[in-house]
Structure formats: structure tokens, C-alpha cells
Amino acid sequence: MHEAIEHAQAAGDLPLFEIPEVRVQPPNNPGFADYATPVAMQLGRLARKPPAEIAAIIVRHLPDAPFAGAAEVAGPGFINFRLSDDWLKQQVETIIAEGDDLCALQIGAGKRAQVEFVSANPTGPLHIGRTRGAVIGDSIARVLEAVGYRVEREYYFNNAGRQMEMLGRSLRARYLQALGQDAPLPEEGYAGEYLAEVAARLVAEVGDAWREADWPPFKEFAEKVIFEWIRASLLRLGVRHDVFFNENSLYEDGSVWRTLEALRQRGYIYDAPVWEGASEAERAQAAASGAANAAWFRSTALGDEKDRVLVKASGEPTYTLPDIAYHVNKMERGFDLLVNVLGADHGTQYKVVQRGLQALGYDPSRLHVIIHQMVRIYRGGALIKGSTRAGDVIPVDAVIDEVGADSVRYFLLARSANTDVEFDLDLAVAQNNENPVYYIQNAHVRCAGIFRMAEQRGFSDAGADLSLLGEPETTFLRQALRLGETLIYALEEMAPHQIAFFALETARLFHPMYDNVRVFHSEVPEDVARARLRFYRAAKVVFKRLLTLMGMSAPDVM
RNA sequence: GUGCCUGUAGCUCAGCGGAUAGAGCGCUUGCCUACGGAGCAAGAUGUCGGGGGUUCGAAUCCCUCCAGGCACGCCA
Incomplete structure (x- = not known):
């Protein structure tokens, strides 16, 4: 043009x-x-x-x-x-030749991308909200790979601090309970049943040898078991991280304090009991309680509503400081593209990190953040709500058991990250035609069925004359070849849900055509059958590719 | 109260400043002795939350109001 x-x-x-x-x-x-x-x-x-x-x-x-x-x-x-129709028909051969790399692009060739996602601390089993982040993160990673990037999947976690101490103390109580002792759970402890499970396993391994032990070994044991669970849940969904980055390493190599120092040198840090913009009432309250100095980040200079504490009066950093240090670390690792998938409940926190990077002279736009909204789980039309601490959250494993990993992936992917997901267990459990997962997978199954039949009859698609293909087939090819532009769009918008919609549309075109474009039928001449068989080989490649891009299985039979 | 997200068909949701706003489910009426019926065909269904503005052109951009969600800690 x-x-x-x-x-x-x-x-x-x-x-x-x-x-x-x-x-x-x-x-x-x-x-x-x-x-x-x-x-x-x-x-x-x-x-x-x-x-x-x-x-x-x-x-x-x-x-x-x-x-x-x-x-x-x-x-x-x-x-x-x-x-042109002739060109489209010849694309059958191109599609077959490209196979699992169908519509692969070179946009990211020679470039490295990193996607950080899940990043849940090991305090409980993976739940559905985090799983949404897992699905979005892994799916955008697959899109990045499809357009040529070399992609690293990273999981950032913290296994120190107060929350983990509470976890250790909570497990200790569960352990003593398992030994028949009357041990109350700590206040604000983790009350979920899963810790009783961990305790049972601990008893099986060490008996009553830890009866007098303090919380630290319990914390370590809980962390180990829960991490195993989380990794196993992710693996069931086809998600595997390349790097598990421990927040603690940022303390060990001194970068937490270096980051604070760097901010201080640039004039973004001051020590005070309250922030500079505090109201009279806040000042009076702080003076009355004799609050000591904390280290404040002057984020208001970069448009924030208020300044943020980076080091508490106690001398401990808040979560924010290592988080900024972590992102500095990422910036320094030489990736061409950084993607971060976060739940909406972390959206505000992220902006502080972004301002931290900005204060240190980095271009925060190098880091692309996908913020996804919440997942609400319904059962029988009723909302199920809760926190990890209260323990009434449904672990995603239970959902996978009920509806299958493919359905979980599809339902969590097939929505723009910006909108809430209503995950109705009753609906998802019902394995009927309300479930688009089957509609898409069935397209692949039907292609496979044709080749089973071909094998039985000893019929081959070798030497097919593709010019014999008709209008329904070219219509399908026209759609299938839009995968390339769909990938580009998903990349530009960081919107992997586009793939899910594209797959459904493609299946929607496939099924009516399948009914009319028969291969093995008395009225179909042999050379036409041969061309159509060749065409279905390409169609099978298309659906395999689409399902793989979504991290779903491409079954030959269901 | 402030910031972010959302409001589109009965329900769940797509929709990139462009032509007649789409899909799935549900609903109505049909079809099937053929490669898996988890199928196919046809049909009905809309004040794009309200109101202003920008533009040749707005569901899309801006302002404002209404409604819902999330976040606003010296927690992580």
C-alpha cells in the first residue's frame, strides 16, 4: 500500500x-x-x-x-x-510443511523475552486466581515463542518473612494436633485443611521427633511440600517455569541495599516518622506514639498520591524495596522484552515499582505488565469466596479433577484479562456441548478420524491435485491463514485471549464444511478424494497448532 | 473519598477510529442409513449503562454522571 x-x-x-x-x-x-x-x-x-x-x-x-x-x-x-483461490489452494502444502511451526514469525528472531508469572509464595496450594495468571502468562509465552522470541518463564517467590513464619507456626500446631496434643492455631495463622495434610505427611516421615522443635523447621517442611504441590498443579496445566527466583538472593548479594542507596543518591529517599505530605492529625498521632524514622520513597515526585515506606522504623525493608531491586535485576539481565503478569489486587503495588525504576533512570515501558481481573468461583449459582489464610479456597487441583486441564486452560484464557471471570463449576463440570473446548478439539478428532479411515482403506494423499479443491475449502484456508495476523495482534495488545477466540472461529468454519466436504463417499471421484484428504491433513495441522498455542491437548480420539 | 478495571442480544463474552455491531450457550423450526451426533441447516433477539463533546465517520477517543469489581498498611 x-x-x-x-x-x-x-x-x-x-x-x-x-x-x-x-x-x-x-x-x-x-x-x-x-x-x-x-x-x-x-x-x-x-x-x-x-x-x-x-x-x-x-x-x-x-x-x-x-x-x-x-x-x-x-x-x-x-x-x-x-x-487468489489458486494461491490459497497451494497453501495446503505450505501448511503441511510448516507443521507445528505453522505461521511462525520472525518478529522476535534473535531476541530474548522473559515472562514472570504465578509468583505465588508457597503458603498454600495453587488456587484459581493464580491459575488465571499461570494460563495467561504461559499463553503469552507461547505467543512470543511463535513470533520468534527465545522465552524464559520465571517465578519469583519469597520464603522468608512474617507470612512464612506464620505458616511454620501453623504447621507446628497442626503437627502437634496430629500427635494428639491440644495445640491451638496461632491467631492470623493459616487455617486451611491442607496444613493438616502436610502435618500427616510430616508425622509419617519423622514421627514425634519434632515435638519440641520451634517453628523454623516446620516452615521449611511446609514450604517444600507446598512448592511440590504448586509445581505439580502447574505441570498438569502444561506450565513449566525455567527459573525460580528467590527474593532472598537479593539480600544475599546486597542488591536490596544497593537499590536503596541508588535511590538515595538520586534524592528520592528521606528519613522521617511520617511522610512529607502527611496531615496534621497524622503528624500528631505519630508524635504521640513516638514513631521512629522510616526511609520514605518520594514517589509523589513521579505522580504518586503519597510517598511509600521502603524501610520500616524497625530497620526491615518492606516488600516494596526488594521488589524494586528484583525489577532492576531483570532490567540488567539483558532481555529485549519483559512481561509481568499480575492479579488486579497487585495493580497499585506494581505502580510503585514502576516509579522506583523510573527514579533509577530505567525506562519503565520496557516492562510490559498484564494485569488480570479476579476469578469468581460459583457453585450452584452461589459465589464461593475466601482467602488462603481462611482456607476455604478451592485448590485448582480439585477443579482440574472435575473438568479437566484443557477446560481450565480454555476458560481462563478465553477472556480479556481486563474482565472478571465467572467460573461456574456446575457449568464447567457438565461435559456437554456448552463447552467450546470440545467443539475445538472435536475438529482435530474428526481430522484424525478421516486418516484412520484412509489407513483402513489403504488410501493415500500422495500426489494430490490441489486445484480440485472447492470453495468451502478455500474459505477455511482463508481463515486458517489469519493465524499469523492473530499472533501479531495478540503480541501487540499482549492479549492471548485472541488465540482462544480465533480457535473457536476456525472450528466454527470447520464443522459445517466437514459435513459437506466428504472424502470417502461413493459420489466423490478418487482424485477429488485425494485432494480433500491432503486438505484435511493441513486442517489437522491447523488445529494441532491452535490447541498447542493454548497449551491444550490435541487428541485423536475423545 | 482517590486510583485502576468493567458495563455490548435472555446468559457468558469478542469487537484493532471505518461499510449492515458479532460469537458461543439458551430459544424456535427443521435435518441425519456417509470419514465420531460432542453434528448440520434456517430463524428470532440490541436505547453498545445515561448525557455531552472531538471527527468525514465513535461501541471504540475526551468530559461528566450512574452502577459493579479490585486496590488504597511501617502486610506480602
Whole structure:
């Protein structure tokens, strides 16, 4: 397009002006065209001609391309394109040749990306909200891989601090209870049943030898077992992290304090009992309680509502300081692209980290954050709510047991990260046609079925003449080849749910066609059957690719 | 109260400043002796939360109001 406009300008058909970005995209209504561009209307003012006339000029200057059929002007000035049918039919061979790398792109070739996701502290089993982050993170990682990046999946965790101490103390109580002792759970301890499970395992391993032990060994044992659980749950969903990054290492290598020092040198740190913008009442209260100095981050200088404490009066850093140090660490590791998947409940916290990076002279836009909204679980129409601490959360393992890993992945993926997910267990448990997972997977199963039949009959697709394919097949191919632009869009918008919608649309085109385009039928001549079989080999590749991109299985039978 | 997210068909949700706003489920009416019926065909269904504005053009961008969610700790 760009070329055509330049060419038209060079030929004097259009006046000189700076050419804006040209969008070519499928129209809402596929009846109009395969691809269309409203560029002539955009140019109306710049070129001082009616859009329809501009469109006609551009069309005259369009370069030839093997895949394009005729371009035409329509409506108020749209330029419409059709893909050529011959070219589409030949794409069957391309699709088969590309196989599992179908529509792989080179956008990220030679570049490294890191995706940080899940990052749950090992205080309890993986629950559904974190699982949403797991699915989004792993799916965007798969998109990045598809467009050429080398991707590292990272999990950041903290196994020190007050929460982990509470975990150790809680397990200690459960352990003593398992030994028949009357030990109350600590206040604000972890009350979930799962710790009783951990305690039972501990008793099985050490008997009553730890009866007099303090909380630290209990913490370590709980951490070990819970991490095993979390990793196992993730693995069931096809999620595997390359790096588990321990917050503690940032203390060990001194980078936590170095980060504070760096901020201080840049004038972003001050020591005070209350922040500079505190109200009279807050000051009076602090003075009355004799509060000592804390180290404050002057984040208000970067647009924050209030300054944030980085080091408490006790001398301990808050969670925020190591978090900034961690992101500095990531910035320094030389990735070309950093992605961070967070739940909405961490959205505010993240902004402080972003300002920390900014204060240290980093460009915070190098770090792309996907913030996803909450998952609400319903059973029997009733909302199930709770916290890890209270222990009434459903571990995702139970959900996987009920509906299967593929369904969990699909349901958590097939929504924009910006919207809440209503996960209705009753609905998801019902394995009927309300579940789009089966609709998509069935497309793959049906392709596999054709090849089972072909094998039985000793029929091969070798030497197929693809020109015998018909209009339903080219319609399907037209859709399938949009995978490439779907990947680009998912990448640009950091919106992996696009893949889920694309897969459903593709299956939606497949099933009606399958009914009409039979391979083994008395009225289908052998050479047509051969071409169609070849076509279904490509279709099978398409669905395998789509399901794999979503981290789902591509079964041959269900 | 402040910040972020959301409001689109009966329900769950897509929708990238462009043409007649879409899909799944549900609903209505049909179809099936064929590679897996977890199927197929046809149909009905909309004040895009309300109101202003910008634009040749707004569900999309801006302002405002209403409604819901999340976050606002010297917790992590």
C-alpha cells in the first residue's frame, strides 16, 4: 500500500504529503472482501480529492503480488482485496510443511523475552486466581515463542518473612494436633485443611521427633511440600517455569541495599516518622506514639498520591524495596522484552515499582505488565469466596479433577484479562456441548478420524491435485491463514485471549464444511478424494497448532 | 473519598477510529442409513449503562454522571 501511494506521488497523480500508517485488515463483513483498507478516506484531507478518486488512483499503482486477486474500490472509498483461490489452494502444502511451526514469525528472531508469572509464595496450594495468571502468562509465552522470541518463564517467590513464619507456626500446631496434643492455631495463622495434610505427611516421615522443635523447621517442611504441590498443579496445566527466583538472593548479594542507596543518591529517599505530605492529625498521632524514622520513597515526585515506606522504623525493608531491586535485576539481565503478569489486587503495588525504576533512570515501558481481573468461583449459582489464610479456597487441583486441564486452560484464557471471570463449576463440570473446548478439539478428532479411515482403506494423499479443491475449502484456508495476523495482534495488545477466540472461529468454519466436504463417499471421484484428504491433513495441522498455542491437548480420539 | 478495571442480544463474552455491531450457550423450526451426533441447516433477539463533546465517520477517543469489581498498611 505504502509503495502504491509513493508510486502515485512520484507519478504526480497524488500531491506530496507525509504518508500515514496504513491499516489493512479484514472487514467486519467478510462479504465485502478478504482484506480492506480505509486509507483513501484518511487521505481525503491531505490529498484534497474525493476519497473514491484517491482509492482509484492507489489501485492503479498497486504492485503485483502472487497472493492477491483483483483490488477494487467500494463504498465511500474502501479499497478491497481478495486472496487468489489458486494461491490459497497451494497453501495446503505450505501448511503441511510448516507443521507445528505453522505461521511462525520472525518478529522476535534473535531476541530474548522473559515472562514472570504465578509468583505465588508457597503458603498454600495453587488456587484459581493464580491459575488465571499461570494460563495467561504461559499463553503469552507461547505467543512470543511463535513470533520468534527465545522465552524464559520465571517465578519469583519469597520464603522468608512474617507470612512464612506464620505458616511454620501453623504447621507446628497442626503437627502437634496430629500427635494428639491440644495445640491451638496461632491467631492470623493459616487455617486451611491442607496444613493438616502436610502435618500427616510430616508425622509419617519423622514421627514425634519434632515435638519440641520451634517453628523454623516446620516452615521449611511446609514450604517444600507446598512448592511440590504448586509445581505439580502447574505441570498438569502444561506450565513449566525455567527459573525460580528467590527474593532472598537479593539480600544475599546486597542488591536490596544497593537499590536503596541508588535511590538515595538520586534524592528520592528521606528519613522521617511520617511522610512529607502527611496531615496534621497524622503528624500528631505519630508524635504521640513516638514513631521512629522510616526511609520514605518520594514517589509523589513521579505522580504518586503519597510517598511509600521502603524501610520500616524497625530497620526491615518492606516488600516494596526488594521488589524494586528484583525489577532492576531483570532490567540488567539483558532481555529485549519483559512481561509481568499480575492479579488486579497487585495493580497499585506494581505502580510503585514502576516509579522506583523510573527514579533509577530505567525506562519503565520496557516492562510490559498484564494485569488480570479476579476469578469468581460459583457453585450452584452461589459465589464461593475466601482467602488462603481462611482456607476455604478451592485448590485448582480439585477443579482440574472435575473438568479437566484443557477446560481450565480454555476458560481462563478465553477472556480479556481486563474482565472478571465467572467460573461456574456446575457449568464447567457438565461435559456437554456448552463447552467450546470440545467443539475445538472435536475438529482435530474428526481430522484424525478421516486418516484412520484412509489407513483402513489403504488410501493415500500422495500426489494430490490441489486445484480440485472447492470453495468451502478455500474459505477455511482463508481463515486458517489469519493465524499469523492473530499472533501479531495478540503480541501487540499482549492479549492471548485472541488465540482462544480465533480457535473457536476456525472450528466454527470447520464443522459445517466437514459435513459437506466428504472424502470417502461413493459420489466423490478418487482424485477429488485425494485432494480433500491432503486438505484435511493441513486442517489437522491447523488445529494441532491452535490447541498447542493454548497449551491444550490435541487428541485423536475423545 | 482517590486510583485502576468493567458495563455490548435472555446468559457468558469478542469487537484493532471505518461499510449492515458479532460469537458461543439458551430459544424456535427443521435435518441425519456417509470419514465420531460432542453434528448440520434456517430463524428470532440490541436505547453498545445515561448525557455531552472531538471527527468525514465513535461501541471504540475526551468530559461528566450512574452502577459493579479490585486496590488504597511501617502486610506480602
